[in-house]
Amino acid sequence: MAERRPSIPLALQRAVKEESGYRCAIPTCKGTSALEIAHIVPWVEVRTHEFENLITLCSVCHTMYDLEGKIPRKSIQQYKANLALLHGRYGEFERRLLEQFAQTNSSSVQLNTGRELDLYYLLRDGHLTARADSGGMFIGGMPVAQLVTYSLTSSGQALVKRMKAGSPLS
Known part of the structure; x- marks a missing residue:
């Protein structure tokens, strides 16, 4: 029987969405509807919810990343790094x-x-x-x-x- 994945705590979800300004973190998308929290390194590999490994994606980009493999992990990692730099250095x-x-x-x-x-x-x-x-x-x-x-x-x-x-x- 498969292990049940625990929900991402609401405070952590909010922090991840705030980091991206409540938009898809992919610069060419920036969608604001159907936002989802994605694991950069898949849940099955890490079995934990950590801020550094989570990113906000719209449902379309999340599907292209997780299910279809059309967005490389390196790209998602770079988008996350850029969010951290922008969020840490510059004001809203x-x-x-x-x-x-x-x-x-x-x-x-x-x-x-x-x-x-x-x-x-x-x-x-x-x-x-x-x-x-x-x-x-x-x-x-x-x-x-x-x-x-x-x-x-x-x-x-x-x-x-x-x-x-x-x-x-x-």
Whole structure:
């Protein structure tokens, strides 16, 4: 009789899904429906649920990985490593901005002033530059909010390109 596999604890499921932003961890998919937790090294080999060995995949990608073997384990391991790097280094706002750059193929965005701390590591790591724009909102002739254009540098463009391809980020 086969051993019954215990359920993945809810707190662990939540942590794995938070790591990927509640999206499929495969960069070219990023699906948000029918999310499942997949073992990178199969359950039958490890017989344990460990954060480092779990990744969020949509049901289609999970099937292509586990059942059909169409996605190599090395690729899934790299996607997990990239998630760890992005999650450990960059804040939520920075990760969302990188994802926006990846999805839209744009290289700059205009934001109101005051976002410097939200983008601190991308700026510090040299992936973004900031340029204050002369425009903005005025009330009674007084400037209220000045816009800042944040642009990807060449290293930022390379980072986004690697993210999209699922290549190593480090």
